[in-house]
Amino acid sequence: MSVATVSRALNNTRSVDPALADRVRTAAAELGYQPNAIARNLRRRGTRVWALVIPNIDNPFYTALARGVEEAASELGFSVLLYNTDEDEGREHRYLDVAGQERVAGAVLVPRARDSDVSSLLDAGIPLVVVDRPLDRGGDFVTAASFEGAETATEHLLSEQWRRPACISRPADTPTAEQRRQGYQAVVDRHGLPSVVCQIPFHAEEGVAMVDELLAGEDAPDSFLTVDSMLALVVLQALRRRRLRTGRDVGLISFDDAVWAQVVEPPLSVVAQPAYEIGVAAARLLSERIRDGFDETGARTVTMRTTLIVRGSSRPPPSPRG
Amino acid sequence: MSVATVSRALNNTRSVDPALADRVRTAAAELGYQPNAIARNLRRRGTRVWALVIPNIDNPFYTALARGVEEAASELGFSVLLYNTDEDEGREHRYLDVAGQERVAGAVLVPRARDSDVSSLLDAGIPLVVVDRPLDRGGDFVTAASFEGAETATEHLLSEQWRRPACISRPADTPTAEQRRQGYQAVVDRHGLPSVVCQIPFHAEEGVAMVDELLAGEDAPDSFLTVDSMLALVVLQALRRRRLRTGRDVGLISFDDAVWAQVVEPPLSVVAQPAYEIGVAAARLLSERIRDGFDETGARTVTMRTTLIVRGSSRPPPSPRG
DNA sequence: TTGTAGGCGTTATCAT
DNA sequence: ATGATAACGCCTACAA
Numbered sequence: 001m002s003v004a005t006v007s008r009a010l011n012n013t014r015s016v017d018p019a020l021a022d023r024v025r026t027a028a029a030e031l032g033y034q035p036n037a038i039a040r041n042l043r044r045r046g047t048r049v050w051a052l053v054i055p056n057i058d059n060p061f062y063t064a065l066a067r068g069v070e071e072a073a074s075e076l077g078f079s080v081l082l083y084n085t086d087e088d089e090g091r092e093h094r095y096l097d098v099a100g101q102e103r104v105a106g107a108v109l110v111p112r113a114r115d116s117d118v119s120s121l122l123d124a125g126i127p128l129v130v131v132d133r134p135l136d137r138g139g140d141f142v143t144a145a146s147f148e149g150a151e152t153a154t155e156h157l158l159s160e161q162w163r164r165p166a167c168i169s170r171p172a173d174t175p176t177a178e179q180r181r182q183g184y185q186a187v188v189d190r191h192g193l194p195s196v197v198c199q200i201p202f203h204a205e206e207g208v209a210m211v212d213e214l215l216a217g218e219d220a221p222d223s224f225l226t227v228d229s230m231l232a233l234v235v236l237q238a239l240r241r242r243r244l245r246t247g248r249d250v251g252l253i254s255f256d257d258a259v260w261a262q263v264v265e266p267p268l269s270v271v272a273q274p275a276y277e278i279g280v281a282a283a284r285l286l287s288e289r290i291r292d293g294f295d296e297t298g299a300r301t302v303t304m305r306t307t308l309i310v311r312g313s314s315r316p317p318p319s320p321r322g
Numbered sequence: 323m324s325v326a327t328v329s330r331a332l333n334n335t336r337s338v339d340p341a342l343a344d345r346v347r348t349a350a351a352e353l354g355y356q357p358n359a360i361a362r363n364l365r366r367r368g369t370r371v372w373a374l375v376i377p378n379i380d381n382p383f384y385t386a387l388a389r390g391v392e393e394a395a396s397e398l399g400f401s402v403l404l405y406n407t408d409e410d411e412g413r414e415h416r417y418l419d420v421a422g423q424e425r426v427a428g429a430v431l432v433p434r435a436r437d438s439d440v441s442s443l444l445d446a447g448i449p450l451v452v453v454d455r456p457l458d459r460g461g462d463f464v465t466a467a468s469f470e471g472a473e474t475a476t477e478h479l480l481s482e483q484w485r486r487p488a489c490i491s492r493p494a495d496t497p498t499a500e501q502r503r504q505g506y507q508a509v510v511d512r513h514g515l516p517s518v519v520c521q522i523p524f525h526a527e528e529g530v531a532m533v534d535e536l537l538a539g540e541d542a543p544d545s546f547l548t549v550d551s552m553l554a555l556v557v558l559q560a561l562r563r564r565r566l567r568t569g570r571d572v573g574l575i576s577f578d579d580a581v582w583a584q585v586v587e588p589p590l591s592v593v594a595q596p597a598y599e600i601g602v603a604a605a606r607l608l609s610e611r612i613r614d615g616f617d618e619t620g621a622r623t624v625t626m627r628t629t630l631i632v633r634g635s636s637r638p639p640p641s642p643r644g
Numbered sequence: 645t646t647g648t649a650g651g652c653g654t655t656a657t658c659a660t
Numbered sequence: 661a662t663g664a665t666a667a668c669g670c671c672t673a674c675a676a
Contacts, residue, residue, distance in 0.1 A: 002663045007655060015661060032445050037423045038369065039653030041360045042668050049403070049424070057389050058581075063379050070379075070406050074417075079424060081371070082404040084392050095396075101359045102371070102401060123354055236585040259380075260582035263558040324647050329671060337645060361669030364652050647676075653668105660663075 010035065041103070050286065051099035051107040053083045053092065056202070059230060061256045061275050062110065065131065068279020069108050076287050078105065085112060087202040093117055100124045106286045108279075111135055113173045127289035129282045133175040140289065142282045142302040144273040146176050146255075149306030150183025150225060153253045153271050156308060157223050158191060161316040162251040166196035166214060166221035168231045180227040180255065196221050200231060207231070211238035223251030223314075229258040232268060246313035253314050255306075266312025274304050332357065363425070372608065373421035373429040375405045375414065378524070381552060383578045383597050384432065387453065390601020391430050398609050400427065407434060409524040415439055422446045428608045430601075433457055435495045449611035451604045455497040462611065464604045464624040466595040468498050468577075471628035472505025472547060475575045475593050478630060479545050480513060483638040484573040488518035488536060488543035490553045502549040502577065518543050522553060529553070533560035545573030545636075551580040554590060568635035575636050577628075588634025596626050 001020070008016045009024035027033075041047045052069050054062045066082070073080045081104065083095040092112050099107055100120040106127040109118065114136045121128050129140045150167075157165045167184040170177035181197055188195045198214055200207045211234060214221060226232045232254035239250060246252045247266045254261075257272035281302050323342070330338045331346035349355075363369045374391050376384045388404070395402045403426065405417040414434050421429055422442040428449040431440065436458045443450050451462045472489075479487045489506040492499035503519055510517045520536055522529045533556060536543060548554045554576035561572060568574045569588045576583075579594035603624050 003653090004655080004664075005662060008662085011655085017661065020661090034419075034423050034442070034446060036425060036653050038360065038363045038425050039668090040655075042364050042652090042670090043654045043656085045668065047360065052404070057385050057392075058382070060380070060382075063385050066404070067379050067406060070404055074405075079403050079405070079420060081401050082374070082388070082392060083396075083401070084389060098401060101356050103358060103360050120356075124356065230581070233581055233585055240585070258582070259552070259555055260580070260586070263555055263562070263586055264582070265587045325670085326648075326672080327646060330646085333671085339645065342645090358669055361652090362671080364654095364668085365670045365672090367652065645676105648674085650671105650673090652670090655667095657666085658664090660661100 047103050047105050048078050049102065049104050050078050050080045051083060051095075051102070051104045051109075052080050053085060053095055053099070053107065053109045055085050055087045055110055055112060057082075057084045059228065060258050061132075061228065061273065064275035065110075065279040065282075068276040068281075069283050070279075072280045072283030072287075076283070078287075087112055089113070089116070093120075096120050100126060106290050108282050108286060111175075114175050127286060129286045129289070131278060131282045139299050140285050140301070141299070142278050142285065142304070143176070144278065144304045144306050146179040146306070147183040147186075149255065149271040149273070149308070150180040150227075151187050152306075152308050153225050153255075153269075154184045154187035156269075156310065157225065157251050157253060157314060158187070158193075160251060160314055162223035162314075164193065164196065164219065164221045165223045165225060165251070166198060168198050168200060168211065168224055168226045168235055170227060170231075171199055171201060177227045180225075184225050194219070200234065207234040208237045208241070211235055212241060215239075215242055215244070221250075222317075224253070226252070226254040229254055229256040229261075229270075232258070236264065247315040248317060251314045251316075253308075257309060261311070264313075266315070269311045269314035270309050272307045272309055278304055369425055369427055370399055371401050371403055371424065371426050373403045373405060373417075373424070373426045373431075375407060375417055375421070375429065375431045377407050377409045377432055377434060379404075379406045381550065382580050383454075383550065383595065386597035387432075387601040387604075390598040390603075391605050392601075394602045394605030394609075398605070400609075409434055411435070411438070415442075418442050422448060428612050430604050430608060433497075436497050449608060451608045451611070453600060453604045461621050462607050462623075463621070464600050464607065464626070465498070466600065466626045466628050468501040468628070469505040469508075471577065471593040471595070471630070472502040472549075473509050474628075474630050475547050475577075475591075476506045476509035478591075478632065479547065479573050479575060479636060480509070480515075482573060482636055484545035484636075486515070486518065486541065486543045487545045487547060487573070488520060490520050490522060490533065490546055490548040490557055492549060492553075493521055493523060499549045502547075506547050516541070522556065529556040530559045530563070533557055534563060537561075537564055537566070543572075544639075546575070548574070548576040551576055551578040551583075551592075554578075554580070558586065569637040570639060573636045573638075575630075579631060583633070586635075588637070591633045591636035592631050594629045594631055600626055 009021040070080050085092040089112050097120045108129050110132045131142050167181050169181045185195050224235050253269045255271045257270045261268040331343040392402050407414040411434050419442045430451050432454045453464050489503050491503045507517050546557050575591045577593045579592045583590040
């Protein structure tokens with residue numbers, strides 16, 4: 001029989017004799033035939049692969065996100081290429097380029113900054129869903145309510161009698177970190193309190209020293225809001241160094257409900273983000289764009305809720321001071 | 323000029339007029355031309371993509387491994403497909419299949435068990451480097467010295483006056499966990515002590531309850547060796563429930579130096595594995611196999627050293643008992 | 645040095 | 661329902 005018939009049989013196209021189709025399938029199985037996706041992609045003018053570009057695979061928030069994206073992708077019949085930019089613009093740019101050359105069917109991107117250059121994707125007509133950190137240029141976007149989450153956390157700190165909360169954040173060109181800082185700032189402003197912000201670079205060895213310095217200063221903060229879980233680690237180490245205990249000597253709330261949050265003493269209060277669900281939502285959005293083609297005008301933004309989980313680290317000092 | 327000339331110019335083939343080549347390149351740049359990797363792959367009969375198949379992206383050991391593989395791959399000009407099996411044999415098998423169909427140039431695999439079926443890769447002639455957990459069938463393999471690491475840790479527990487160490491492990495068909503259990507067992511046997519082993523399934527909700535039960539039993543263990551960092555979390559939660567403190571009421575050492583190990587009180591003693599370096603080594607090995615073709619006979623095994631890092635959680639009880 | 649043309653493995657189109 | 665065939669975009673003999 002002809003190659004065409006075989007192709008049809010294997011692809012379950014109607015209009016092929018069931019008996020014949022069966023023969024083809026068994027033969028294929030026996031010979032261990034595997035369709036060549038490369039040739040198929042060429043013919044179909046497109047791959048069944050997505051790119052997932054994240055800033056830091058060591059941050060549990062992004063691994064949970066990745067899990068969501070990968071799981072949903074696999075259910076939709078896509079494989080996902082992992083690109084870890086390490087918060088480096090150069091790497092991000094190169095990765096976006098090679099993703100374009102690989103002719104991925106779509107991409108999920110957590111950009112380094114608001115002005116990340118996504119032209120290689122867009123020029124190639126590759127659908128893009130941006131996640132966690134927004135892009136100035138707009139486009140489909142999935143995130144959690146950073147500003148509100150930070151507001152709620154800061155308010156909580158104040159309601160627990162903490163009087164000088166500080167915000168431990170990231171460089172100001174990091175959109176999400178900046179939104180959280182602003183949420184914090186809105187609250188301290190509202191209460192007529194001074195704003196104390198410390199921006200710790202991503203790859204800094206000196207993070208602990210920076211927080212330590214803050215603690216050593218004149219009007220040292222009595223509590224902290226950290227914008228990601230790695231920063232909570234930094235603060236906890238600085239506190240340990242000075243023998244300061246959370247939920248007693250200082251208050252602490254962190255973004256992201258890391259797995260270890262419940263084994264520190266006292267347990268860590270957090271602003272939880274639904275990282276996995278964000279990944280799944282991004283995947284769904286992307287697959288729709290791929291199916292329906294994408295239309296600059298109809299950009300959608302999905303904002304997920306954050307949840308303040310109060311545990312021991314933010315409880316009030318034994319004898320209220322305020 | 324002809325397409326052939328253009329192709330040659332873009333690929334820096336010698337035997338093309340430099341001036342002409344330059345014109346081609348500028349033109350290509352201006353038009354934003356991107357070579358179509360799909361067509362190129364078809365022609366070259368191979369992609370520039372690897373598959374990375376891991377059991378659990380939430381386990382920091384595997385994310386560090388992934389980081390190593392991805393970084394090295396990218397330097398070698400490869401992209402990497404991420405497949406997260408979630409310790410599920412069915413998923414593993416399906417993933418290996420699609421990786422084969424995607425005609426990846428090579429694969430790095432952390433198999434579910436010793437008998438994982440890698441035939442779809444092998445039949446397709448795709449080089450494979452197995453990592454962390456060995457396969458019965460042999461082949462290139464990179465890992466850390468699990469048995470010895472467990473021995474050292476258990477000896478340390480005993481030298482610190484702990485008398486009834488237990489091993490919190492994983493299902494017996496998990497090669498690495500099993501090796502660690504054996505390392506533990508060798509030591510307790512040698513000392514004429516009873517072996518207490520608890521195998522906690524990967525997706526178990528009841529892990530904490532299982533450890534709690536152990537603690538409640540007659541001859542409850544006075545110390546623990548956990549075979550991965552997620553299990554350390556489980557033990558710590560069980561201990562918290564009973565208000566037991568490590569490095570005092572019980573001893574604890576875990577495999578894998580998780581980021582949070584130094585912020586629990588007291589800090590966690592660990593058997594550290596060079597996860598990142600294991601990933602890099604696997605990548606190097608894979609790229610050699612791809613270059614030189616691979617030869618069943620010359621399978622190589624790379625075993626990295628583990629390091630016992632003694633911190634507070636394994637220090638002896640205040641008043642020696644024994 | 646440059647051009648021509650065949651083929652990589654599929655699938656879609658057009659006949660039969 | 662099946663068969664023949666062209667095309668997807670690139671690379672590389674081979675010819676000029």
